[in-house]
Amino acid sequence: MTRALALATLMMAAQIMGTHAAWSADAAKSEAPKAEADKAAPVKAEAAKADTAKADTAKGQAIVSKVCVACHAADGNSPAPANPKLAGQIPEYIQKQLTNFKPGANGKAERANPVMAGFAATLSTDDMRNVAAYFAAQKPSTGAAKNKDTVVIGQRLYRGGDVAKGIAACASCHGATGAGVPSQYPRLAGQHAEYTEAQLKAFRAKERNNDSAGMMRSIAAKMTDAEIRAVSDYIAGLR
Ligand code: HEC
Ligand code: HEC
Secondary structure: OOHHHHHHHHHHHHHHHOOOOHHHHHHHHHHHHHHHHHHHOHHHHHHHHHHHHOOOHHHHHHHHHHHHHHHHOOOOOOOOOOOOOOOOOOHHHHHHHHHHHOOOOOOOOOOOOHHHHHHHHOOOHHHHHHHHHHHHOOOOOOOOOOOOOOHHHHHHHHHHOEOOOOEOOOHHHHOOOOOOEOOOEOOOOOOOHHHHHHHHHHHHOOOOOOOHHHHHHHHHOOOOHHHHHHHHHHHHOOO
16 A cells, blocks of 8 residues: 555544544654655665565465474464464565564564564565565465454444544554555454454553554553453454
């Protein structure tokens, strides 16, 4: 999606939430200069496009079948609830996460995770692009909501947020069906509820803080455990 569209999405979310929310102002601020920069540097934008086109899914598959298969499965539909499904995920999002997991020169990673740090550290930028393209091209398996009692609460939060509490609708950034919106907003549909719940709690505790402009931290901060569980269960059944 273009930056302009990303900005429009944010504006839409901002409208749903009311204009006083701190995150929307921050997010809009962080998007605007980038949009300007893109206009000013068409050559750079072209180079980035060519880069994506060069992704080699066969090379990606070779890495996946040797290393990642143990936890994420050969087609990215991991059976274990602690390991996220990667099939059908937005490739730029996968690439960003792998970059964020890889510890920098100071030994710190933007997304701290002891398991993924080691695997990301072995990957070059090309490797990351190739595995991302491979996983993105796989067909995501569907899941199901397990708790009938909370599905209505989960659906309401997902589609409309909670205006009174200032929670933006998840759909405004992640798409009506949870398929994600390229390139910034990840796919959520069909994800293991346990993984989604753990991420929302990590954002809330600010243990995961690699979301640009704090978009997810500010939303999760307003959610109760029950709301997090309800929306996570609902998302598992989205398709
Ligand atoms: C030993 C198990 C294990 C292996 C092997 C493994 N992963 Fe992971 N991966 C995980 C776990 C667990 C998480 C969730 C981390 C968290 O809770 O934040 C994860 C998260 C990820 C994410 C973030 C997904 C998201 O939705 O944000 C990506 C991308 C990823 N792994 C890619 C890979 C790739 C590529 C490989 C192979 C080079 C790989 N993983 C190998 C266990 C593993
Ligand atoms: C303003 C836009 C926006 C809204 C609204 C939003 N999100 Fe997000 N969300 C993001 C962005 C951007 C990321 C990716 C962060 C990163 O780069 O690591 C994300 C990431 C996530 C992740 C991590 C996915 C993964 O695979 O690890 C989950 C889970 C999530 N969002 C759930 C939700 C839920 C549930 C709601 C509604 C209550 C919601 N989001 C509302 C922008 C948004």
